[in-house]
Amino acid sequence: MLERLSNNNINLFERAFALYKSSFPEEERRDEAEQERALKKDDYHFDLIMDGDTFIGVMLYWETDNLVFLEHFTTCPEIRGNGYGKKALDLLKAKNKLILLEIETPADEITQRRYGFYKRNGFVMNSVLHIQAKYHVGDEDLELKVLTYPRALENDEYRDFYEYMTREIGIQANKATDITIRKLEDGDDLNQVAKLIYLTDPYVYPRWFDSIEDGISVIKEMISLPTLYNKENIAVAVMPNGVVAGIVVSKQAPFVENYEDVCKAFELSKIPMDSRTKDVFNAYYAKMGQEEDGYYIANISVDPDYRNRGIAASLLSYAIKDKSHCSLECVIANQGAWRLYQRMGFKIAFEYPGVHGIPCYKMNYRR
Numbered sequence: 001m002l003e004r005l006s007n008n009n010i011n012l013f014e015r016a017f018a019l020y021k022s023s024f025p026e027e028e029r030r031d032e033a034e035q036e037r038a039l040k041k042d043d044y045h046f047d048l049i050m051d052g053d054t055f056i057g058v059m060l061y062w063e064t065d066n067l068v069f070l071e072h073f074t075t076c077p078e079i080r081g082n083g084y085g086k087k088a089l090d091l092l093k094a095k096n097k098l099i100l101l102e103i104e105t106p107a108d109e110i111t112q113r114r115y116g117f118y119k120r121n122g123f124v125m126n127s128v129l130h131i132q133a134k135y136h137v138g139d140e141d142l143e144l145k146v147l148t149y150p151r152a153l154e155n156d157e158y159r160d161f162y163e164y165m166t167r168e169i170g171i172q173a174n175k176a177t178d179i180t181i182r183k184l185e186d187g188d189d190l191n192q193v194a195k196l197i198y199l200t201d202p203y204v205y206p207r208w209f210d211s212i213e214d215g216i217s218v219i220k221e222m223i224s225l226p227t228l229y230n231k232e233n234i235a236v237a238v239m240p241n242g243v244v245a246g247i248v249v250s251k252q253a254p255f256v257e258n259y260e261d262v263c264k265a266f267e268l269s270k271i272p273m274d275s276r277t278k279d280v281f282n283a284y285y286a287k288m289g290q291e292e293d294g295y296y297i298a299n300i301s302v303d304p305d306y307r308n309r310g311i312a313a314s315l316l317s318y319a320i321k322d323k324s325h326c327s328l329e330c331v332i333a334n335q336g337a338w339r340l341y342q343r344m345g346f347k348i349a350f351e352y353p354g355v356h357g358i359p360c361y362k363m364n365y366r367r
Contacts, residue, residue: 034171093149126148130143170339198215198219207280228257237302237315248301250297255288296326328346
């Protein structure tokens with residue numbers, strides 16, 4: 001039988017968690033802190049597989065109204081081969097919900113034997129390209145196969161599951177604790193702010209300007225003009241030493257950008273302007289404020305020297321606080337960014353070709 005972890009059987013937790021740690025490589029399991037977070041979720045089950053008073057193994061799974069995601073499943077090595085795995089799976093099947101699990105690509109004796117076990121128990125292989133939820137900051141992408149019982153996944157079912165997995169199952173977005181996030185002030189380093197804005201889009205700015213220095217000069221002037229990059233629309237993440245480590249640019253939509261203001265920024269910066277500016281304006285700036293309502297998040301950037309500290313999550317949290325609806329665009333190749341946005345509650349609305357034909361996601365957030 002399956003016993004959900006509770007005060008009545010907590011004496012078995014250390015043994016169960018030790019089995020979990022020894023059965024799965026580090027990149028495929030949680031550490032203690034993340035495990036504690038998961039245990040607080042109503043959807044999450046840390047179930048002990050028991051035969052009377054004998055501890056057999058663990059089934060760790062997420063259960064929603066529509067499906068069961070069997071995240072981790074293992075039995076004690078000394079009792080394997082006695083049919084306990086099948087019996088435990090039968091208990092999940094009795095829930096009469098779609099069951100989903102991940103396995104490595106069947107490529108060697110061990111992985112083929114694992115796949116054979118699930119295949120014999122009625123699971124089918126799905127053809128979706130699937131990346132496992134990350135369990136640690138900085139983890140590389142881990143591609144796994146998806147098995148389901150009693151049938152294959154529909155496309156919309158997989159999309160819904162992937163959004164749920166990213167939001168609930170993977171490591172949560174860490175927020176920095178040693179920074180101050182506030183509106184841009186007159187005394188802040190505008191060269192640094194302009195540089196961070198430039199760094200937000202490696203596809204647009206390097207093609208628009210002859211150098212990063214030229215880009216910084218023009219964007220710096222845009223901060224003082226009635227453009228999207230006006231200081232009223234910029235929040236900064238400031239380190240204890242006063243360094244501006246990150247920025248977020250956002251504005252209430254709809255709004256209209258004026259080409260003349262961008263031209264004025266070139267004039268004030270004394271940077272020569274050519275036909276690229278008109279092209280970038282029409283393809284990029286003129287389209288930014290076309291949302292019917294809500295806040296448009298145009299740029300989020302963290303200085304390379306201060307990344308992996310939770311600053312991006314803190315900036316995004318600041319931008320969406322108390323907002324009922326926000327939107328943004330993200331280059332699909334920037335997987336780290338859009339997966340962070342998903343963990344913060346954004347959902348992919350659609351895919352489209354961005355500036356210069358770069359594939360992008362449109363993402364929306366609703367409280």
